[in-house]
Amino acid sequence: MARVNKDMIIADIIALDQGTIPILLNAGLHCVGCPSAQGESIEEAAMVHGLDADALVDDINDYLETK
Numbered sequence: 001m002a003r004v005n006k007d008m009i010i011a012d013i014i015a016l017d018q019g020t021i022p023i024l025l026n027a028g029l030h031c032v033g034c035p036s037a038q039g040e041s042i043e044e045a046a047m048v049h050g051l052d053a054d055a056l057v058d059d060i061n062d063y064l065e066t067k
Helices: 010-016 018-026 042-049 053-065
Strands: none
Touching: 010 018, 010 042, 018 053, 042 053
16 A cells, blocks of 8 residues: 655655545645646645645545555
8 A cells, every 4th residue: 555755745646646636636735737746745835835744644645545
């Protein structure tokens, strides 16, 4: 089973499973298609957007566990 952590790059998480896109979008990270996603980690994006990186990672991993 795949798991993500807050140091992972957004583009790598999307490449791992495109089903993570709605989770990112619902969290307010609309950068899934922008160049920032190519080099920005979940932790960095969460900090910029005022989000809890740990909670976002938990949401993504909860989704991945259902696969």
